[in-house]
Amino acid sequence: MTSRSKNDSVYQAAKTTDSASGTCKRMPMVTIRDVAAMSGASIKTVSRVLNNEPNVRPEMRERVLQAAHKLNYHPNMAARSLAGRQSYMIGLFYENPSPNYVVNIQTGALDRLRGEPYRLLMFPVENFKEFHGKMIAIIRSSGLAGVILTPPLSNDPEIMDELDQSGVPYVRVAGTEPRPGSPCVAIKDMIAAREMTRYLLGLGHRRIAFLRGNPVHPASNARFEGYCYALQSAGIPIDPDLVIAGDFRFASGLEAARKIFALNPRPTAVFSSNDDMAAGIVQAAHEHGIAVPRQLSVVGFDDSQLASIVWPRITTMRQPISAMAYTATDIILNLLENGWNTEEIRNVELDHALIIRDSAGPPFLANVAEKEDA
Template identity: 40%
Template sequence: MAKATIDDVAALAGVSIKTVSRVVNREPNVRAATRDKVQQAIDKLGYHPSQSARSLASNRSFLIALLYDNPSASYVIDVQNGILAECKPAGYDLLIHPCDHTDGDLEQQVANLIRQSRVDGVVLTPPLSDNENLVRRLIGMHIPVVVIAPADDSLPCSSVMTNDEEAAFAMTTRLIEKGHQRIGYILGHPDHKAMANRYQGYRKALMYQGIPVDAKLVVQGLNSFESGYYAAEKLLLSNNPPSAIFASNDEMAAGAIKLAHKLGRKIPSEVAVAGFDDIPAAEQIWPGLTTVRQPIATMAQQAAQLLLLQLKSADTPVQYQRVKSSLIQRESV
């Protein structure tokens, strides 16, 4: 059977080729009844429009770029799935590109990528989502951009974030309610500014309960499993070790659990461990990790929604959306 063409769809639906093109490209101002009739013809004929033809007709690539610099594969996959859940039905494909946020030539590299790939819009994840110069460079190129999990609402673009400080406050309070007074904290990577909000939640919860913030119980991590292991080593081998450790992400919490096992410390009776994010490994390790579930896929899907709104109308106002995280109780606390 010959491959169906746009002419076949137009003939079956009883409309013009231009109308079919407008439906395929999801352009506005097509009556619902006409759109349904064309879609029925497309489905019956099994018509698949040429991507290059769509691009030429609309002067768009129907391609969105996801730029990331995050070593966690599960995080990137969650963001990818969230964006695709929104973009695929809208007829957009996804270009996923890793970046090095410490590269002094980052802005030019991204600008070159945009020109070569002709993407219609960009989604940035941490720590790129806190790079104001990069955001302004994209805006200057007239590229719609949405950021995920920035530290605050100060950037001149739409964003989707979670309640990091509030969630960390709640987790610290949970540990205190379990009887812990000396709670060690493993800081996140200093370049990930949203991590600072989690630390503030930890500090405020202690102060609210009248517990002094002990600098000796706060150790720098780098968001990786290895950094969590060595940070926990500093805490648990100190002269006055904490009875609980709250790591600002799950990768580091998993490293702390490994170190506790190595030292023969029983979890949670001798040391409790909590994390943040609820990555898949959080329920796969033993004991299961008590953590904060960050709805990463939902945040990514909402970011894609905001981006698609901008692509439909350049007059779409900047929007700031928040998605709440939740505590997940498992065996480590």
């Protein structure tokens, strides 16, 4: 594995114009100490995060990356590439509020890059629509050899048009829209959600709430489609009151729970579009004295680490996020080694899996209500 030079930690200072003199001057250089101060991490930890080294807690890694982003702390990536006139930088672009998702994506990519001369650069995108028109400039300034896009960027035609113009190979993770000449790694979100809904139906549930993710993420819409398909196939009409808006964050699960608990009659099960929101519902149920799963079944999607930490452990649909990122990175490396040939572009579909744990069971609450009504 190519050793890192000290230049890997050199960061460029921005320039600005003095309004009084009209001259161009340098702004104070942002240093690693500034990132450490903002993130609350040690300088050594910040260096390890920026160099993509292991053994850093996920939450600390995310804090450091966010601090570096807020401070506009960009590495001088030219140092490593100048010697051989070849770029060894792969950019991973993401817009996802779930820290579990981001960590899994990063882990998968880094696992594949282990032993390779390439480094991974993480690019958080706060609003992908405001990102339009900036991709080529970022590729050039960062010296990227290849790009990995995660949702919703992996489905944005304007961003992909820019990448096509740049000539830089790119791979999409969880892209749902077909794109000629663009390799994609994904699962069948609609089918996976249909299977999860059918699992709840098989337990005896009929009044099943669905917590949606951010609608700009096509996978969220595909999961909702699977939920609707399963209910309609079972002869159960879609109740708009049982469809709750969310945004993939734990906090939106807490907020959605208040709406769900206020429904009369209350649903006997909740299918959340990801594990973070499902954990929020479980937490809110504890706070309201609602037993999970005896009084309310809760299921999620992703099989993140969080799903096996909370209690009860969450029944979920496994989306192999790390494996998807690993495979996407493998494709990028092959494209860089063998050339960008659109005729040989391949899409990869990975398997999903229902992971049954402790948060779902038969609808006992509904059975009690039916007996009382009789």
